[in-house]
Amino acid sequence: MSESHTRKVLEPFGWIFQMITGLLLFAFVIFHLYITHLTSHDALEYAKVVERLSNPAIKAFYWLFLASASFHAFNGLRAILLDTDFGGRNERAVNAITMLLFVVAVVYGGLLLITF
Amino acid sequence: MEREVIFRIRRFDGEKTYWQDFRFTARKGMTVLEGLYFIKENLDGSLAFRASCRMGVCGSCAVKINGRPRLACETQIFDIGSTLEIEPLDNMPVLKDLIVDMDGFFRKHEAVKPYLIRRDDDYENPKELLQTPEELHAYYDFSLCIKCGACYSACPASATRSDYLGPAAITAAYRFCADSRDEGREDRLNLVSGSDGVWRCHFNAECSEVCPKSIEPAKAVQRMRLMSAIHMIKSIFR
Ligand code: SF4
Ligand code: FES
Numbered sequence: 001m002s003e004s005h006t007r008k009v010l011e012p013f014g015w016i017f018q019m020i021t022g023l024l025l026f027a028f029v030i031f032h033l034y035i036t037h038l039t040s041h042d043a044l045e046y047a048k049v050v051e052r053l054s055n056p057a058i059k060a061f062y063w064l065f066l067a068s069a070s071f072h073a074f075n076g077l078r079a080i081l082l083d084t085d086f087g088g089r090n091e092r093a094v095n096a097i098t099m100l101l102f103v104v105a106v107v108y109g110g111l112l113l114i115t116f
Numbered sequence: 117m118e119r120e121v122i123f124r125i126r127r128f129d130g131e132k133t134y135w136q137d138f139r140f141t142a143r144k145g146m147t148v149l150e151g152l153y154f155i156k157e158n159l160d161g162s163l164a165f166r167a168s169c170r171m172g173v174c175g176s177c178a179v180k181i182n183g184r185p186r187l188a189c190e191t192q193i194f195d196i197g198s199t200l201e202i203e204p205l206d207n208m209p210v211l212k213d214l215i216v217d218m219d220g221f222f223r224k225h226e227a228v229k230p231y232l233i234r235r236d237d238d239y240e241n242p243k244e245l246l247q248t249p250e251e252l253h254a255y256y257d258f259s260l261c262i263k264c265g266a267c268y269s270a271c272p273a274s275a276t277r278s279d280y281l282g283p284a285a286i287t288a289a290y291r292f293c294a295d296s297r298d299e300g301r302e303d304r305l306n307l308v309s310g311s312d313g314v315w316r317c318h319f320n321a322e323c324s325e326v327c328p329k330s331i332e333p334a335k336a337v338q339r340m341r342l343m344s345a346i347h348m349i350k351s352i353f354r
Contacts, residue, residue: 008309012344082316088279088311091311
């Protein structure tokens with residue numbers, strides 16, 4: 001129990017955004033299922049996917065979807081690791097690595113979306 | 117009414133852990149603690165357990181009875197059944213038989229500054245601090261904690277991370293933060309908002325389930341968590 005944890009902002013933000021992204025993901029998954037499975041039978045064909053993604057609004061939607069899913073996943077992983085004594089001892093590394101993975105996922109996925 | 121019961125006790129002698137059965141005739145109205153005293157006085161004097169007040173006030177007799185942490189002095193033998201499995205509390209090192217080392221538990225309690233903090237402390241000229249009944253009710257329930265450790269024993273977050281402050285300590289912090297006379301909220305919020313603090317709670321609420329004083333530590337932890345989040349976000353803009 002160190003007394004030096006003043007101003008550790010990742011914890012409250014992690015908690016709040018975990019709830020927000022959780023709610024967003026619920027809506028996003030439904031919308032994604034709707035446009036890929038419920039609108040037409042050939043929505044998953046390559047040409048259809050390309051056509052859909054040429055729409056900037058859909059692109060933006062998928063980027064937001066990606067960002068929410070990555071945050072939720074890596075922040076969740078961060079919390080699971082910090083729940084252990086091992087994670088507690090390596091707190092800085094756990095925070096840095098999981099948040100780095102989140103950024104990498106968003107940037108890499110974002111690049112793929114742009115090139116599409 | 118009298119009936120034969122079996123006390124199956126998980127014992128520890130400093131080296132090995134083993135289960136031992138004790139059979140005796142219990143009468144209606146006998147508590148688990150009376151059963152333990154009966155064993156100690158008549159069957160095996162080496163049995164070790166803690167107790168003091170025998171009336172649910174001191175918090176020293178908490179043990180696991182059939183898997184659930186309870187106060188031995190407030191549990192009727194016949195309410196449980198005819199076979200009682202009695203074990204020491206979890207998440208604390210066992211010293212002997214039913215006695216666990218509560219030092220870490222109390223250190224965590226101490227760490228959150230569980231006392232009124234006033235800027236104007238003046239013991240020479242004490243002054244009365246007034247409080248309305250509403251202000252009292254804001255924290256009253258949470259002040260009933262007897263530090264028995266039942267909540268800490270049932271808490272899954274305390275099981276996986278040994279420096280997690282735990283439900284009792286965070287409840288104590290909340291009890292003072294919610295007190296209108298207190299001025300130490302900032303100190304305590306900083307103490308409970310590290311990675312070993314409120315964020316480790318998964319709101320399983322097992323603590324509220326087992327607390328013999330029904331004070332709902334899970335509620336206090338969640339409130340403390342919200343308070344910490346608001347406090348830390350505000351502190352960025354300061
Ligand atoms: S909060 Fe309840 S269970 Fe926990 S130590 Fe206090 S009285 Fe015991
Ligand atoms: S002996 Fe004091 S609470 Fe049970």
